[in-house]
Amino acid sequence: MITYTFQFLQSILKFGIVGMLSLSANPPSTPPERPNILFCIADDASMKSFGAYGDTFINTPAIDRLAKEGTVFENAYNGNPKCSPARACILTGKYSWQLKEATDHNGRFPLEFKTYPQLLAQKGYRVGYTGKGWGPGVYDTKDNPAGPEYNTIKLEPPYKGITDVDYASNFEAFLNENPKNVPFCFWLGTKEPHRFYELDSWKKAGRKLEEADVPPFYPDNEIIRGDLLDYANEVEWFDTHVGKAIKILEKKGLLKNTLVLITSDHGMPFPRVKGQIYEEGFHVPLIAYWKGKIISGRTVSDFVSFSDLAPTFMEVVGETPHPQMTGSSITKQLFDSRSGRIDSSRDHVxxxxxxxxxxxxxxxxxxxxxxxxxxxxxxxxxxxxxxxxxxxxxxxxxxxxxxxxxxxxxxxxxxxxxxxxxxxxxxxxxxxxxxxxxxxxxxxxxxxxxxxxxxxxxxxxxxxxxxxxxxxxxxxxxxxxxxxxxxxxxxxGKRLDYKTGKRIAPLKYIKKTE
Structure with a gap:
């Protein structure tokens, strides 16, 4: 490890404090309304699986439409390519290595950390989530760190690997409970395309093996092509529910004052992707849509991280980010009229x-x-x-x-x-x-x-x-x-008996997420 002098460390910390003060002294301008927020996050979907990021054999028309009418971030990163640490970065606005127990997958969410849903609820917002919020892991609060749960409405899924939670209908139920003129912040987190998949569900969908695009770090054969096509079905399920949620907002007259963000926690659940520090594992989609507020057809090349989202949500609604949040708001990138690199200092992550x-x-x-x-x-x-x-x-x-x-x-x-x-x-x-x-x-x-x-x-x-x-x-x-x-x-999670190689029951805990 590289070593540093005490004086050098002091200068780094001093610079960091000065930098934070200068940022807070000149906050970016944001729209005056108290907008709604719809945050849509897939579970294990690669950036390249969405049409907005280039040619793909997967059909995502609803998300592609939002990308065309909104802004596409070309350099968005999750900070840590596994479910619970990546989601903790989103909720807390902290970098992965600052999350203590939540840095590890299937750990405990520290009670001391404030989340943006908690903070917005204290400011009068109604908050909730459907599907998968923060997890897997343990939390000690009444609700999931993503908010109160809305998962009661079920459906008959098209394939065995897909959960029976009707995400869009649960979102609509949340809205139906919402008093008039009370702004909301909702987390729509599908459990797809997380495994398992119904084997050969691609055949039910009428797909053809030659459609699949096999990355060069895999052998190209029917087994792997079929696996990729089964994955494609579940990515498209996420797109379906995003599209339904947008229609619900339109029907209720809420779309005009709703910021919609689309992302995935990390890349697809395949070898060398999920959980790995390679490009497809940590480079994620990030699409922002807000009718009349975010200029359509823009692409932003600034480097942004999941830790930047919580302070962004706070600023968008007119609140000051919590002092625990170490990420930096991207409201400037959202509302600027230009494409390309908006802030020259955002050149790495x-x-x-x-x-x-x-x-x-x-x-x-x-x-x-x-x-x-x-x-x-x-x-x-x-x-x-x-x-x-x-x-x-x-x-x-x-x-x-x-x-x-x-x-x-x-x-x-x-x-x-x-x-x-x-x-x-x-x-x-x-x-x-x-x-x-x-x-x-x-x-x-x-x-x-x-x-x-x-x-x-x-x-x-x-x-x-x-x-x-x-x-x-x-x-x-x-x-x-x-x-x-x-x-x-x-x-x-389920622990491993290192003598037998078998999984054994997890430790007792207060509350566990899926």
Whole structure:
């Protein structure tokens, strides 16, 4: 780890405080109304699965329409590519490494953290959520950190892998309870396209194998093409409910004064994507629509993070972001008339992960984190795998448990060293070097690691210094040499018996999310 003098650290912290003061002294102008907020978030949908981000074999007409009539953020990132830490960043406005127990997947949401739904409720907003809010994990408040639950209305899903919660109808029920002229903030979180999928549901949908677009880090065969098409069905289910929610707002005359944001917590539940610090895992969609307020047809290239959303929601409704929120509002980016880079200082983003799922054990303990910190700018991704001796996706003897079970996973993990396709296993499941460097413009799939080339040594030093300087200013325990704390937080999901390799019941807790 790079070391710093005490005076240097003081200067960093002083600069950070001065920067925050200067931002608060010149808040961006926002519309005067008390708008409604509809936040729509998919569970495990890659950015490239939406038509607004280029050619795709998946049909998302409702979201594509919002993108065309609103603003598309080209460089939005989740901060930590797994469900509960990514969602905690959204709710708290904090960076992943500042979340304490909530940094880990399936941990406890700290009671001390204020969430934007809680804060808006205190300011007179009605709040609620349907589907999946914050989770999986444990929380100690009466309601989910995303708000009171609206999941009672059910439907008959088209495929077995899809939940029976009628998200749009539950949203409408929430609105029907809403007193006149009371602004609302609602979290519409589908549980799709999270696994499991009904096997070969693509056949029911009338799809063809040749339609699928297979990423270059997978073998191209019928098993994987079919798995991708089953995934496509569930992404389209998310789009269906977004479209229904918009129609409900139109019918009730509420769309004109509602800010709609569309995103996903991270990339698709496939090997080398979900939970991994590669481009498709952490680069997320972010589409903003507000009729008459956000100019249509814009694309914004500023780098934004999930930690920026909570302070944005606070400012949009005319409130000051809570002091705990360390992200920076993007109201300027929402309401500017220009496309491209609005704020020149937003030219990079930091990313990280700690313990995601059980299934990793070394000589120094069990249920260990795979700590990573990374920095992504316009052209490069630098990744520091802090414990490269550990298995990044969990130990092989426990089934690589930080990748969801799937036909794709089964095929790749069945490959043997003498197989012609064994390099796919190495890309997806093998141990990784300490340093990784990718030219994202030339290599968006992060396949050609440039870190070991001597001509890139200076670039790596520069990026790592920038990254760790900012992480220290943000109080990252891992960068400050106190990262073992993340290994010691309790895991509240089904634990692993490391002697038998079997999952056992979770610990007792107050409230658990799905």
């Amino acid at each position: 930091l990313l990280g992960k700690e313990r995601h799922d059980v299934g990793r054990a070394n000589e120094d303990g069990t249920n260990l984190a795979y700590p990573v910190r990374a920095i992504r700018n316009d052209s490069l991704l630098y990744v520091h795998n802090i414990k490269p001796e550990r298995w990044p996706v969990g130990n092989p003897e426990y089934g690589f448990m930080n990748t969801d079970g799937s036909p794709t996973k089964s095929y790749i993990t069945s490959l043997k060293p003498d197989d012609d396709e064994y390099h796919f296993f190495e890309m997806n499941f093998d141990k990784r070097p300490e340093h990784e460097l990718y030219n994202i413009q030339k290599d968006p799939h992060c396949i050609d690691n440039l870190a070991d080339r001597p001509e890139n040594a200076e670039v790596i030093t520069k990026l790592r210094t920038q990254m760790e300087t900012e992480l220290i200013a943000q109080g990252d325990p891992r960068t400050l040499g106190q990262g073992d704390i993340f290994d010691n937080y309790i895991y509240y």
